[in-house]
Amino acid sequence: MPSSGNKGQGPESGPNRRAVVAAGLGTAALSASGLSLLGAGSAAAAANTAPRLGKDAWHRYVQAPASTTVRPVKTLGTTGQVTRPDALLKPGGGVTVLSRPQPPAAPKWPEGTTAVASSEHAGNQGNDGKPRTYVAANAIDGDPDTFWNDDTSAAFPDTLTITLPEVRALPGLTLISNSDGVPQDFTVETWQDGAWTQAASVTKNGVVQRAVPFDAPRTTDKVRITVTADQDSPKGAFTRVNEVWPEPVAPVEAPSVTIDFGKVVVGYPRVKFTSASDNSPGVRLAFSETRQFLTDRSDFTRADQAGGAGRGTDQFAVPAKGADWKDVKGFQFGDKVFADGLHGFRYLKITLDALDTDAPAALPWGTVSIDSVSLEFTAYLGTPDTYRGWFLCSDDDLNRYWYGAAYTNELVTDTFRRDDVDPRNAWSASLEGKLVLQDGAKRDRDPYVGDLAVSARTLYLTHDDAAEAARNVLADLADHQRADGWIPPASINNYTLPLFDYPLWWVTCSWDYVLYTGDRAYATRYYPQLLKVLDTWYPSVTDDAGLLSKGLNGTGGYGDYAFLDRTGRITYYNANYVQALNDAASLATWLGNSADAARWSARADNVAKAVDTHLWDEAAGAYLDSATGPVRHAQDGNSIAITAGIAGAERAAAALDHRDRSTQLRYGNAFMDNDTIFGGASQRVYAFTSYPEIVARFDSGRAESALDQIRRTYGWMDSHDPGITNWEGIGPNGSLYEDAYTSMAHGWSTGVLPALTHQLLGATPTSPGYATWEVRPNPASVAWAQGQLPTPHGPLGVEWTNGKESLTVTVRVPRSTAGTAALPTGGQRVVVRDGHRTLWDGERGRAGVRRDGDRVVVPDLGPGTHTLTVVRVG
Secondary structure (H helix, E strand, C coil): CCCCCCCCCCCCCCCCCCCCCCCCCCHHHHCCCCCCCCCCCHHHHCCCCCCCCCCCHHHHHCCCCCCCEECCCEEEEEECEEECHHHHHCCCCCCEEEEECCCCCCCCCCCCCEEEECCCCCCECCCCCCCECCCHHHHHCCCCCCCEECCCCCCCCEEEEEEEEEEEEEEEEEEEECCCCCEEEEEEEEEECCEEEEEEEECCCCCCEEEEEEEEEEEEEEEEEEEEEECCCCCCCCCEEEEEECCCCCCCCCCEEEEEEEEEEEEEEEEEEEEECCCCEEEEEEEECCCCCCCCCCCCCHHHHCCCCCCCCEEEECCCCCEEEECCCEEEECCEEEECCCEEEEEEEEEECCCHHHCCCCECCEEEEEEEEEEEECCCCCCCCCCCCEEEECCHHHHHHHHHHHHHHHHHEEECCCCCCCCCCCCCCCCCCCEEECCECCCCCCCCHHHHHHHHHHHHHHCHHHCHHHHHHHHHHHHCCCCCCCCCCCCHHHHCCCECCHHHHHHHHHHHHHHHHCCHHHHHHCHHHHHHHHHHHHHHHECCCCCECEEEECCCCCECCCCCCCCECEHHHHHHHHHHHHHHHHHHHHHCCHHHHHHHHHHHHHHHHHHHHHCEECCCCEECCECCCCCCCEHHHHHHHHHCCCCCHHHHHHHHHHHHHHCEECCEECCECCCCCCCCHHHCECHHHHHHHHHHHHHCCCHHHHHHHHHHHHHHHHHCCCCCCCCCCEEHHHEECCHHHCCCCEHHHCCHHHHHHHHHHCEEECCHHHCEEEECCCCCCCCEEEEEECCCCCCEEEEEEECCCEEEEEEEECCCCEEEEEEECCCCCEEEEECCEEEECCCCECCCCEEECCEEEEEEECCEEEEEEEEECC
16 A cells, blocks of 8 residues: 555656555446447457467466576666676676775864754654764764754755864865765855855755865865755655765765666575675665666665664675675674665665774775675566466557566565564564565565455466465454454554554455355354444444444544545545445355345445435536545545446446546546645556546446556556556656655556456456356457456356457356356347357347347356357348
8 A cells, every 4th residue: 555654653758657446346346237349449350260379378478587586687887896797697607896995084173173053953762773963063073973964854044054263274075964865955155254155066966975175275264054955865855964074075986786687576685795805895785666766775675664773775794705695684793784684676786885884894995796696586476387367368568467467466475574574563473474465565565455455356366376365364454353343454553553444445355355265264254353344343433324434433533545634424435335335245145144144235225325415526427535625536436436336327427437537647547636635636646546447447338448547557657667567656747656665566556457357358256266257348449358267166268359240259167167148249239159059139049148238148158168159230
């Protein structure tokens, strides 16, 4: 899920570029009717017969590495003194050598020099838990580990004035800043003849050690540095100056080599050092998912997030005899030389350097020789042999998006390990060592149940042998249910993060799990928790109109999937409620609890009517985001109102029309139609909330617009750095919506995969364990599609060819299952045949075959192969 900054305490150009909305397709939505034009575009017109493809044609789209040892694919560049950088790409191919001479001693201010500043941050325990001060004197004390920190974040100017005990000639100075707050724009003035005179001006500074020579030596006893802009950082836009030296000292460029793994990977980096100089030279590793945020500092480290000992990089002191070093969390020497361990990244920068605080255990100079670099891949290794479900169609882009989503989801399917999960009190003994679906590969490595509403479906459709990853999360959260019935969203904050919507997602995800797996033991074991959340907690936050109203029962401070500042009657919460109630009713019916099923179904109907009565905006032709406050219309509420069956056909069409008019961007559809909830909301795209809208478009007979939305959203992510994987969120102009902090491989964004399988290919389970299923193709302009869905009874295979005059659908049915084919007519008179046998002659059918709107429904397809042809007549 996306961060709020307080969660847990809460590149390149291209074509079209975390709980909601997994579209919450319960039984109703999975079986919802979808109108699809049979009409073929140019691509469809080119194919009148099934394509002749090898059975393994889809293998070439699979993205996971071939083994758990992953090597970089190329070097991107070097700095400083580096020889044979490409040698580290593979073992035994020679060595890469980084060399750096010992720097001279730092210049010092004369005894008696003082410093004052415009403001000073109050002292605290510091990142390492030890008392720290941030006074101006720290900038001239000769200790690079201490620093001056102003107390006015993003407010300028900030000034630091240094007074010498006597007049002396200064040729310039050197400013040593903190990587958490590099002064970007600043001037240097000296006191001359009773007035300040500018001696130098610096703009767009981006280096920690900045030599500032004066145009000529200045004889003075006062120097003033005025900062007017800082580089922003996760710590805030503060000015931080570790040292000012009374001479301009240009740094010797640190030798570094930057390598590219070709795509986002996750696991433990390994560096094989063959040798080093005998002074214990240090190396620092900086990781990033994107080149944009590949700097001397990682785009994210758990140590920084936890306020720990990290400095934005992972450190290692190389012994003279070399080492085969695996980057795992911990200190190398006592409390010195810290590494963060597991990382999710594409790019890695290795620099011969060391933190000042790590001396003498690690020093920033010497020589280091590297034989090779690799990664110990920890996530689910999705090779062609492990795929139980697959997809292939005539559109190469759609194929890439499907397998890019599969790979994204594999990256977040991993074992829950204490050292590798979110550090904000997310570790749990009850999950340790278990396979889970994490939030992201790099960040928020904690299982959130809302994310499962998308990522678990992606898992079930690709690697059903790993379904335990979803069950482990669902069961663990249920085991931590609060006494009043509320279910936590994740283990973060020791299972206390207050989210309003996620208990509803637990209900829907539990039904999803049972629907795809048929696990009756799970359904029986956790049915009491289901009762308690629906019949105790949510009634406690229901108002007199029967609608959920955030703010009741002390929930005003509760968040949701995006920590949105909304309260009262919200369409999204109530649409989710309808969805969860219907899903729970389906589960209750399967378990034989008919009274519960009837009660929940009736309540769902009442809530749906109340949503239509109180939250529909006739003027806009869309559901309001909130019944109070500024008028806006959200993607989450409008989409789920359609997929959950609240909106009738007329309102569904109006709501989608409204979204077409107000939210279309070249990189997807925005999740809000204006900026009244926060600045830039109308420019933000969540693939998470886009999933239900895509489903709603397919199910409302707008398959072509669904494909257009897919191509804009997933096309943008696929064609922009880092490529392949699905982003947590997209910001204005297609940017990373939270800059470097943004997760670029997020399971909740993989909804394109279930949408293409369930809606385009058209195959879905309709009762637990695929005992029954439905095939409901929505071809649009796609010429052909094929796929396989893993079921407990064996694979369910579907393929169709969308010709100019006909649609041919073949279904390969596993044992012990039966299903229905709902074939699109495009509003035309059609004949449906099974081989030479006519099932529908245009007016009537045999053996229960019937017309249902713009579909001809063929029931009772049992085990074996069935080939059905829809022929347009007249």
